[in-house]
Amino acid sequence: QYRMHPDINAVISQFYAEDSGGLSCGLNMAKVDAPDFSEKDSRYHGLSFGKFIQPNVHTIWVDVPDGMEQGGEGSSSFNEKEIEAVELVVEALVRADGFNRYMSYWDGCRNAEARITESRIGVISFYADQVRKISNRIQPICDKNNVKVATKSVDRFQGQESGIVIVSTVRTKKLGFTRTPERLNVALSRARRLLIIVGNSTFYS
Numbered sequence: 001q002y003r004m005h006p007d008i009n010a011v012i013s014q015f016y017a018e019d020s021g022g023l024s025c026g027l028n029m030a031k032v033d034a035p036d037f038s039e040k041d042s043r044y045h046g047l048s049f050g051k052f053i054q055p056n057v058h059t060i061w062v063d064v065p066d067g068m069e070q071g072g073e074g075s076s077s078f079n080e081k082e083i084e085a086v087e088l089v090v091e092a093l094v095r096a097d098g099f100n101r102y103m104s105y106w107d108g109c110r111n112a113e114a115r116i117t118e119s120r121i122g123v124i125s126f127y128a129d130q131v132r133k134i135s136n137r138i139q140p141i142c143d144k145n146n147v148k149v150a151t152k153s154v155d156r157f158q159g160q161e162s163g164i165v166i167v168s169t170v171r172t173k174k175l176g177f178t179r180t181p182e183r184l185n186v187a188l189s190r191a192r193r194l195l196i197i198v199g200n201s202t203f204y205s
Helices: 006-015 080-095 099-107 112-118 128-144 181-188
Strands: 059-063 120-125 148-153 162-168 191-199
Touching: 006 059, 006 181, 006 191, 080 099, 080 120, 080 128, 080 162, 080 191, 099 112, 112 120, 112 162, 112 191, 120 128, 128 148, 181 191
Parallel strands: 059 191, 120 148, 120 162, 162 191
Antiparallel strands: none
């Protein structure tokens, strides 16, 4: 694959059978961390926010141990503590050192596809209720900071990608959609540069 940083590739390689060749990163390993956004093989993001986000870290798990899944409309579910966590993550991103440089570069990029893909933050979840509640919570932050965000269900985000993607897992009692390897693979393979997963680490362990 030529989409994502090799560290993100390592997260999803488990979904590809070794007897069929597995999944490897086809990017030039000598250039993936180049701090030059114009380098086509670079998957550098350059963001820094305390000990939480560092330029050399491309996968982050945000643990929400006290979050609880709740039933929403129909068969949907939501997790209020994860919604709060996603809000804090978005606030950290917009305040991070390097964020304005990152966004300014992509906002001015002449390649329309790259401009759309890289200049928006993807925020996705498996459940419509969670998506709606997250969107209501983070949209004011994004509007205030002039940040483009795509808040969608995993199914609606299939085939798309973003430089930065936040995934809200929701579940704490039953695996639900996260039991399905195909859906989980889609969710974790949308990010090019920085993948942030929000969820209860004890449950998913």
